[in-house]
Amino acid sequence: GAVVSQHPSRVICKSGTSVKIECRSLDFQATTMFWYRQFPKQSLMLMATSNEGSKATYEQGVEKDKFLINHASLTLSTLTVTSAHPEDSSFYICSALGLAGGVEQFFGPGTRLTVL
Amino acid sequence: EDKVVQSPLSLVVHEGDTVTLNCSYEVTNFRSLLWYKQEKKAPTFLFMLTSSGIEKKSGRLSSILDKKELSSILNITATQTGDSAIYLCAVLLGGSQGNLIFGKGTKLSVKP
Numbered sequence: 001g002a003v004v005s006q007h008p009s010r011v012i013c014k015s016g017t018s019v020k021i022e023c024r025s026l027d028f029q030a031t032t033m034f035w036y037r038q039f040p041k042q043s044l045m046l047m048a049t050s051n052e053g054s055k056a057t058y059e060q061g062v063e064k065d066k067f068l069i070n071h072a073s074l075t076l077s078t079l080t081v082t083s084a085h086p087e088d089s090s091f092y093i094c095s096a097l098g099l100a101g102g103v104e105q106f107f108g109p110g111t112r113l114t115v116l
Numbered sequence: 117e118d119k120v121v122q123s124p125l126s127l128v129v130h131e132g133d134t135v136t137l138n139c140s141y142e143v144t145n146f147r148s149l150l151w152y153k154q155e156k157k158a159p160t161f162l163f164m165l166t167s168s169g170i171e172k173k174s175g176r177l178s179s180i181l182d183k184k185e186l187s188s189i190l191n192i193t194a195t196q197t198g199d200s201a202i203y204l205c206a207v208l209l210g211g212s213q214g215n216l217i218f219g220k221g222t223k224l225s226v227k228p
Contacts, residue, residue: 046218107159 003027004096006108013084014116021079021111023094028106029074030096035067038091038110050077084115118143122205122219130227133195137222139205140187147210149181149188154202154221162190164208195226 003026013019023033033050048058048069056069066088068080077096081088093110120141129135139149148166152159163172165181165188172179176195181188192199202221209217 107161 004030004094004106004108006092006094006111008111009109010112010114012114012116015085016083018080018082019084019113021081021092021094021113023077023079023096023108025075025096025106028096030077030106031074032097033071033077034095034097035069035077035079036093036095038093047079081113084113086115089113089115118207118209118217120205120207120217120219122203122222124222125220126223126225128225128227129195131196133226134191134193135195135224137190137192137203137205137224138187139190139219140185141205141207141217142186143207143209143217145210146183146207148208150206150208151179151188151190152204152206154204155200159204162203192224195224197226197228200224200226 005024005026007022011019031052035047035050037045037047046059047062047067048056050056050069050071052071052074056071058064066082068082069077071077077094079092091110091112093108095107120139123138127135141149148164150164151162153162154160162174162177163179165172165179168181168183170180176193177190179188179190188205190203202223204221205219207217
């Protein structure tokens with residue numbers, strides 16, 4: 001099946017620094033990718049929808065200037081957490097919709113961000 | 117405002133029991149409804165339902181969509197401890213973006 005990778009799988013950074021997380025569709029092209037955030041023992045929260053070649057659509061309450069999303073190609077979307085703070089520590093998951101009208105989402109393995 | 121509501125929020129059963137998880141939705145542009153199972157990391161896709169009244173089955177799991185009632189159920193028969201997880205319901209919206217609206221999930225705990 002389709003594979004989505006995320007890099008890094010785990011990152012620890014100091015407060016105030018920026019962290020970039022990559023989401024790649026390895027064997028298919030994805031016009032749309034989603035970024036989720038998960039707090040421990042809670043459900044996924046959709047942060048934004050990333051469309052190749054256009055600006056991301058952010059969910060209500062998500063700061064677009066803090067969580068920068070770039071979908072520069074059909075196989076890569078990046079999420080940059082700018083000026084990270086401890087409250088940004090979380091598990092970030094991306095998913096990709098396949099091309100040609102496919103509706104199944106393929107999830108990446110997630111990235112654990114810890115901000116000290 | 118588009119929303120997806122799942123019930124119950126949590127459920128504790130014993131092995132062998134049958135459980136029914138509920139999902140209702142209010143969205144402006146419905147395309148499909150999806151069920152996921154989440155254990156540790158990223159959710160695992162279970163079912164996608166687009167047409168009303170057609171049951172989808174996979175082993176002990178089955179699901180059906182009722183577009184008239186704007187709802188779906190997920191059934192798990194003969195539950196096992198390995199079924200313990202958070203079950204997520206999500207509605208895929210129509211349009212070019214294909215945005216997903218997630219419910220809060222139902223936490224299922226199956227005790228031996």
